Amino acid sequence: IVRYQYVPTSCRCFYDAIFNNLSSLPALRESLESRGVLGQLKARIRAEVFNALDDQSEPRPALSHDNLLINELIRDYLEFNKYRYTASVLTAESGQPEVPLDRQFMANELKVVEDPSSRSVPLLYGLLSHFLSSSGDSGGKLFLRGSAPATMTRDPNTLPGPES
Secondary structure, rough: OOOOOOOOHHHHHHHHHHHHHHHHHHHHHHHHOOOEEEEEEHHHHHHHHHHOOOOOOOOOOOOOOOHHHHHHHHHHHHHOOOOHOOOOOOOHOOOOOOOOOOOHHHHHOOOOOOHHHHHHHOOHHHHHHHHHHOOOOOOOOOOEEEEEEHHHHOOOOOOOOOOO
């Protein structure tokens, strides 16, 4: 299944025409950049171009509870690090709700208890920190069980698709 399609030259030209010509209007460009609006405009246009090129005739798999949580962890990380373009594409392509999930809801779902200092960074950082600092009881390695829902199992001879 091909999820990304070739971006036609006309789309790239449209995008380039808009944002490259802003260089001829330095005051406008500086104003948009200083207010953080230019990045938001670029992200929104990219997301809309992806939406326009996305094959809507092929239905996406339903957004499972696990994928909802995973996508939210990733979005939280992306937004914290100011990767707004990537976050907007993730939201558009995955079907993730536009409004982020409540952090306390996420912590409860992941069975995580946070201290006040951990609330200033994405949950993903705390999870990573936990696994990097814990030695575990199997020689410092974590034993992972096949915990994926039955709908996510695949033929081992195929490449992973967007639902994995």
